[in-house]
Amino acid sequence: MSMQEELSVYGSWRTRVEQTIVRIRGWLFESNLSDAHNDQCIEQLLLKLRDDRLVVAFVAEFSRGKSELINAIFFGDQGARVLPSSSGRTTMCPTELMYEPARPACIELLPIETRRGTTTVSDFKTQPGAWRRLPLDMTSAASMQQVLGRVSEQRKVTIGEAEQLGFHIDLSGENGLQPDANSMVDVPAWRHAVINMPHPLLRQGLVILDTPGLNAIGAEPELTLSLLPAAHAVLFVLGMDTGVTQSDLSVWKTHVTAAGGSRQGRLAVLNKMDSLWDGLRSEAQIDAEIGRQIASCAATLGLPESRVFPVSAQKGLLARIQRDGTLLARSRLPQLERALVEDLLPAKRDIVGAAVEHDAGGLLARTH
Template sequence: MEKVRFQEQLQAYEQWKKDIINTIEEYGPWLEENGMSSEDIQQRINHTLGTLKNDKLTIAFVAEFSRGKTELINAIFFADYGRRLLPSDAGRTTMCPTEIFYDDERDEAYVRLLPIETRLQDNTLSQLRHDTKQWVHYPLETDSVEQMQAALSEVVQTKEVPLEEAKHLGLYSPDLHPHQNQPPETVEIPKWRHAQISFPNPMLKKGLTILDTPGLNALGTEPELTLNMLPAAQAVLFVLGADTGVTRSDMEIWQHHIKGFQTGRQRGLMVVLNKIDTLWDDLREHEDIHEAIRNQQTNTAELLGVEPNVVFPISAQKGLLAKIKGEKQLLEKSALLDLENYLGQDVLNIKQQIILDTVSADVGQMLDNSRSMLSGKLNDTKYQLEELEELSDKSDDVITNLMEKTRSEQAQYLRDVDTFQQSRKQLKQQANLLTEILSLEALEGTIEQSRKDMTNSWTTSGMKNSMKNLFDETRRTMLKVVNQSEQTRKLIRAIYRKFQNEHGFAVVQPKMFSIVKYRVELELLHQEAEIFRNSPVTAMMEQNFVVKRFFSALVKRAHDIFKRADEEINQWLGSTLEPLVIQIKDHKEMMEKRLTNLQKIGQSRNTLQYRILELQEQYTELARQLTALRNMSNRLSNSRPLHHAQRQKPTLVKQNVG
């Protein structure tokens, strides 16, 4: 297989995504022009477009100190600058979690640093990222190497603080320093808690975000990193050193901060065995070196419990050097392109599937409904056309009987419409029950009581029981939502089926709310809470710090899950009958038009031919619009963001009026 650099694969992916955005932007105005739009539908389209345009691809790099992680980031993403963009010299290492991206809103290059003292606040990192006053801001002058290096070097800064201050910040525990006989007077801690680097790199401008995490100490003391940011990344690269193998601290990071949160993921997790150049030896045969590297790859895979094909032995330093100097043979030897190729295919396929699922669940379903409704109109028009053509040589009595039959059908239809209004009231009652179960006010009361119980607990065991009880209660509430939402779904399906079966409405799939994703999210969060609850790092922390971290990193996310579920349920219940409302209105107008036509034809046969011509033009236009919709649908379902040389255009259909 041809090895394709990650940049090229990302470019193909972005073009594929742009094609989808263009198609959705075409669909919105089409709905307006054809009277099938509404405020909610346009909101859904705008939401999907916003999701696609703001789509980010996050790749997290995790490693203990001195594994060459930052050098690997330089080699994969920034080699085109002809130098190391991020500081990765010997003895200098990332001291705080660092996000590397491009800020589209501010449209500028900068380094933003969050002081370590913010750990004393109750605010989460997610909340603090919006509070610009708390960050120290350094502009990046991209045309000055010296200024950029000076600004970026801040990321690795540390400072000495008294022991008590380090303990207060949750950055010291005797168990983390077993080699010390006596507690030190001062402790070296990171100067910054979090860093953000906005840089105008082409890939970063396309939505790539790189998360560079420091070693075990930072992962243990910043649970939000492990509990929120790593699981949200589309790819996690765990970097080891070929010169050290899998050390005890490497294994601890793997067990407590990566493996536990990746159990449900089949893809997106890669192990990088860096620094294989330390095994290169001119005095050994090439095959012997290759065999030694292969053995280390196999042993690492067995030790971590992963497949050997996701363990990549590479040399980031030689790969970076080869790219800068244009040495193809050295680049091949570094094996960096093997990792890049896999990264592009594996991660971008994950992102592609997420986008396809997002588009399919909302706009794709609306497109299918539009096609069904338009097909229904086309069939109704064809039926009316055939009916009028048959009347050409019929008597007035036949037309009179047809009018009476149409009036009878119309009367029955209007009675069913009245029944529909009663069903709407019943649906509102179901909505009120769901809202009552999902009461955020009740949830917040439960959370506040749990916080009091944990704070007042005299024992670690009691505190841990309060954690467990809180999540058990949220799971019970979620189960009630599952049962009630299913009852509501059944009612909605019954309302649609009545009109489809009794009046021949086109089969339209109503927008349905699925609680499954929120339930799964809560279950995964429950697993993370259990890991946090039973973690040895948690046992080392002071009680007030554990309580603060538990609520900021975990309970807030549970609250967010219920809040998002509540918002989606309200939106769902407000819009789920809209396609049927449009069909009811169209069918009513069609019946009235049909009755008017029959009345006019009964009065004057000259009207008949004119109306036939009118319906033929209407049929042709509907067929043209249906073709346009089919082409939009084909473009949306164009399956893969292939490499440019392999890209195929979606098959478009020609209008066929037969």
């Protein structure tokens, strides 16, 4: 089953559970067992189901092809890249892609200046006036690219301003932001971005978290303290041509598996597999090299080899745009998508089901 089909099945299951809870509420009312406490419990259960979201985070150091992978998996049917993807650093701030029907299709951008205070991103989400909102024209891929490209914006500030915003300065550029000849520093223009768009997968409760390079000095603290630990799945994107670098390993240990050392729901992706398609290697030689990289990556990260996936995001996206089944198969993107579907959704259903069963069981126990 495709991810969209699996999400649809999960959504149907969630709807059936919701209908059962509504019937329980009706039974309590008809049996004169309803009271303020029980009503509140019922509403909390329904809210838990209706607001239930499935969060998939993409984490990588710079230039690993992370945004291209998101484009390939989720937006190949758009006929073009949706998220900015080019050499170098393109995602300058944490970016959430989701869908809330009550809001229009848009991108909301939180200015970097908000880091001067102590207010968190979560708190700012209750303050609409703090965000810059730009509409999204879902009928125009070019317009969407232009608007969504705002997440790549930077601005120049003085060294003092950069430090006030929480960025570390290093004249060498090795352990912080490097000033230019005029003692100015490039910092992200935005602290956080939320993209609200009616994509079929987002409509069904999927939330995609696209992160900037986490080794950036001054990375948003809330990203590592709350957003990443709360993600149901984290795809850690590496380069096939580089393997696991020291910088990658630092990000993995510090940010991806820091919460209790858990590797549940964590997958490693060796992107840019097409760098091996040089016309000089045979398919057998390519497969052998891929196998060596998988084994090395798995050993370094402490993952089973079955949770390391070699892909070519760029070729996968191209294949989807051109409807080229042969190229899509060679990109190995479908294997990664299958793992996401088979790993993520059953586990999510078990977690939500257990929570609802516990709360509903307690509710019914109080009525006897």
